[in-house]
Amino acid sequence: MQLRLDDNGNDKQQKEEVAMETDSGDTVFINSFLDNETKRLSYGQSSPSLERIDPLTYRLQLWRCLRVLSPQLVAKRTAVTSPLILACLRNGEFCPSPNREPWIIRRRCQATLVAMLDLYSGLGKAIKCVSGEAELHRWYYSLLQCSAAQVRIAALRCIIAYGDKTLAGKPAAASSVDWIGFLHRLSDFKSTKEALVSIGGDLSEASELQRQAVLAVAMRLLLGRVRSGGGAGGQLQCIFAFLEESCQPEERRSFLNQLLFDQFAGLSLDNVSSIExxxxxxxxxxxxxxxxxxxxxxxxxxxxxxxxKLYSLLLCFCALLPRLAASLAANNTTSVSRIASSQLRGLRQACQKAVLRALESGSDRLLTERLIDDTFKHCVEPHLPRLATEAATAGTPGLALRLLQIWSADNRHDRLLEGQPIQSLAELLGNANSPSNGSVSEPVLLACLSIFNNLLGEEADSTAPIEAMQADNRKLSRPHYLMPVADSLASFVSNRLSPGRLEASIDVSREALRLLALLVDNGLYRAEACEKLAGTLLRLLLLPMDGKKSKSSKKKVGGGIGGLRSDEFQARLLAALLTLLKRAASPCRTLFLQAFTLFSKLTHRSSRILLCQIAEAAVSKLGLVSQPLGELANDLNAWDKRHIEMPDFERRERGHQSALTIVTALTAGPSLSSSSLSGWSQLLNNRLETLLIAEHCALHTLAHVTDGPLRLLASELLQSLIAALAGLDIASTNAADRDESEARSRVLNMLLWRSVWPAIAQGVKMDENRRVEYIGLLGKIVTEFGRHARLQGLAGLLPSAQQQQQQQQQASADASAGSSTSASVNDSFFDNVRSV
Structure with a gap:
């Protein structure tokens, strides 16, 4: 008999030629083929008459011929065919064996195995009578777990061919589920999810016997489906959801044992070092x-x-990673090693994600002390010597850094972070400060800062400590073992909070600020360094609020850090500043003077309360017992006790009256324009802090308060201060008084040109109701400082002397008539400015 077969074994004339052959011809062909197969298995080679270039493909076509020609003749020769199939199955040619990698099917032999199974499934009920039926039946169930979908489907057809009434017969009377259809859909790659979603409720209503029969097949099919991997639409997640919702604990446990634990039964943490x-x-x-x-x-x-049990298995995998990498490094020249290297990277990533998943979900409380120690031994300790360099080059935190971050949130694991881990993390922050070492990514910095913030913050509540921790109740003071790295942390914080680097990352800056506050609160910041860092915080708080762009850069000066301009962040800065000023041995007076200028910038209640506390601290730190700084600041920023967000207008009005009295007393004292230093010394040494607080609180009132009497008092206070400062704007030609002249100029800049003048520049842009007070202040400055170089262009806007005399006469007439008038000079000045 001569056959012409294509690659799929489906010749176009096959049926016609088969129909013309006699039974005796089929028998001769079958006998010849089976004899050849027997010799191949016996001697390891095919007969010379049937030798072909591609014996695997040739054998595949012959097994397909057996199914097409005459299944009845094959049924009579199962005494020969069954040993052939069983021999192939036993020696691991198609399926797992103790000496081969489980469930890895040789791709070129899969089609031959499917042809063999299809041959027997086509026998119908005669499959029960084939030779070696009992062993073949066990193999059918085993092949359901194969990762190849075609093999699973072929094995399922063989099982269905038995006609088991419990499985394929008639369901219970109350159920109309087609279990055979369910199993067919389950074996199909595309319909697995649909089958699982639709069968959950019906499975719970089935009888116990029927449930066991269905699950005996379904669980093996699902096991093979999971091992095959891949899939879209969350098929694998759907399989585990089905196990969680529709299966009993014993069934889930059996599934996990077959999926993971059985194939690694000989692998444990005790013998992992001896594995070849x-x-x-x-x-x-x-x-x-x-x-x-x-x-x-x-x-x-x-x-x-x-x-x-599962976590121990993952730790064994992590323990094998270094040895696997070393083994591949010694054989990195072959293509097989390149494939293995790719698999090793996938293994490392999968192990890291699985370990983190177990710990991040809170499951670490179920783990024993030994497992935690083994995690540190295999996953963290090998990376500590090179943690700083590896993390600096990585875009995301590695496993070691993430584990330290998780453990830092719970004081039960403090023993794992002492010593080398803390040193390595501090070294990592040191690398972030050094541009020569390259830039450290933001996620890595955030993870590192989070560890230190967790260690310095409140200790975690260990409501369910592990058994080993119950025996050892020692509680280490977390700041105690951070002392060796305190200077490194302080250096990083000072560098990160500098205005030049603040815009690099808002999140990192927030964490650095939190670390600063915790360092100070725990006494880890030296007193001599507090003053320097306080200056850094003040520079942050004094950055422009409006986000104007600088001329040399397109980046915004203040707006680029808009996320840091939140009320919460400003309150954190001020709280840290207050603590630093209190802890500093002898803080510079300039720091307090700069802090008082924030009264006109910050508007939130919590921020202004902290500024008042800074004013109270200045009294004790600077020895300003004669100045009522705390009382004055609290009065000017009082809040209603009944309505927290509402100002206490009566108390604020009383504070403005007190401040106005202090400013008025300056003009009644010694002449500021005199060459004598008595008046100047009184202002500089006894009243400068008070004047700054009063001035900037008045500027805040004009900008943000709508109460008329308060705005009037604030405007009067500022005008009186401008009149008092007019005497400082004189230059001395005497060499002996040159230092005095420079000191006067510095005070004038502080109280006028760097405070009132910028406020006027912003105030004249406001609505008309608020603009009037600022125009009045501008007119007062032009009147008192008209000879100043920067105001020469504005002096011409003032009314002439004759106009001023007429306006004064008109005001006197109006006063005698009982009518009230506003400042006519300011009105004329406003009209002139508006016309310009």
């Missing part, structure tokens, strides 16, 4: 198992024993 890398370990198997473990942790709720 070349012969006993397959990277592909480890990678597949790690991915399955990650799916299990993400989709199923495990009890303590199952979690510890």
């Amino acid at each position: 890398i070349d012969s006993d370990v397959s990277i592909g198997r480890l990678q597949a198992a790690a991915k399955c473990a990650l799916l299990v942790l993400s989709s199923m709720r495990l009890d303590a024993s199952e979690l510890c």
Whole structure:
């Protein structure tokens, strides 16, 4: 008989030629083929008459011919065909064996195995009578777990061919579920999810016997589907959800044992060091198992024993990673090693994600002390010597850094962070400060800062400590073992909070500020360094609020850090500043003077309360007992006790009256324009802090308060201060008084040109109701300082002397008539400015 077969074994004239052959011809052909197969298995080679260039493809076509020609003749010769199939199955040619990698089917032999199974499934009920039926039946169930979908489907057809009434027969009377259809959909790659979603409720209503029969097949199909991996639409997650919702604990446990634990039964933390890398370990198997473990942790709720067992397996994989990498490094020239290197990277990523998943979900409380110690030993300790360099080059935090971050949130694990881990993390922050070491990514910096903030913050509540921790109740003071790295942390914070680097990352700056506050609160910041850092915080608070662009850069000066301009962040800055000023041995007077200028910039209640506390601290730190700084600041920023967000207008009005009295007393004292230093010394040494607080609180009132009497008092206070400062704007030609002249100029700049003058520049842009007071202040400055170089262009806007005399006469007439008038000079000045 001569056959012409294509690649798929489906010749166009096949049926016609088969119909013309006699039974005797078929028998001769079958006998010839089977004899050849027997010789191949016996001698390891085919007969010379049937030798072909591609024996695997040739054998595939012949097995397909057996199914097409005459299944009845094959049924009579199962005494020959069954040993052939069983021999191939036993020696691991198509399926797992103790000496081969489990469930890895040789791709070129899959089609031959499917042809063999299809041959027997086509026998119908005669499949029960074939030779070696009992062993073949066990193999059918085993092949359901194969990762190849075609093999699973072919094995399922063989099982259905038995005609089991419990499985394929008639369901219970109350149920009309087609279990055979369900199993067929379950074996199909595309319909697995649909089958699981539709069968959950029906499975719970089935009888116990029927449930066991269906699940015996379904669980094996699902096991093979999980091992095959891949899939879209969350099929694998759907499988684990089905196990979680529709299966009993014993069934889930059996599934996990077959999926993960049975194939690694000989692997444990005790003997992991004695495992032979070349012969006993397959990277592909480890990678597949790690991915399955990650799916299990993400989709199923495990009890303590199952979690510890799975976590131990993952730690074994992590312990094998360095040895696997070393083994591949010695054989990196072959293509197989390149494939293994890719698998090793996948294994490392899967192990890291699975370990983090187990710990981040709070499951670490179910783990024993030994497992925690083994995690540190295998996942953290090997990376500590090079943690700073590895993290600096990584875009995201590695496993070691993430584990330290998780453990830092719970004081039960403090023993793991002492010593080398803390030193390595401090070194990492030191690298971030040094541009020569390259830039450290933002996620890595945030993770590192989070560790220190957790250690310095409130201790975590250990409501369910592990058993080993109950025996050891020692509680270390967390700041105690951070003392060796306190200077490194302080250096990083000072550098990160500098105005030049503040815009690099808002989140990092916030964490750095939190670290600063915790360092100061825990006494880890030296007193001599507090003053320097306080100056850094003041520079941050004094950055422009309006976000104007600088001329040399397109970046915004203040607006670029808009996220740092929140009320909460400003309050944190002020709280840290207050603590630093209190802890400083002898803070500079300039720091307090700069802090008082914030009264006109910050508007939130909590921020202004902290500024009042800074004013109270200045009394004790600077020895200003004669100045009522705290009382004056609290009065000018009082809040209604009944309505927290409402100002206490009566108390604020009383504070403005007190400040006005202090400013008025300056003009009644010694002449400021006199060459004598008595008046100047009184202002500089006894009243400067008070004047700054009063001035900037008055500027805040004009800008943000709508109460008329308060605005009037604030405007009067500022005009009186401008009149008092007019005497300072004189230059001395005497060499002996040159220092005095420079000192006067500095005070004038502080109280006028750097405070009132910028406020006027912003105030004249406001609405008309608020603009009037600022125009009045501008007119007062032009009147008192008209000889100043920067005001020469504005002096011409004032009314002439004759006009001023007429206006004064008109005002006197109006006063005698009982009518009230506003400042006519200011009105004329306003009209002139508006016309310009």
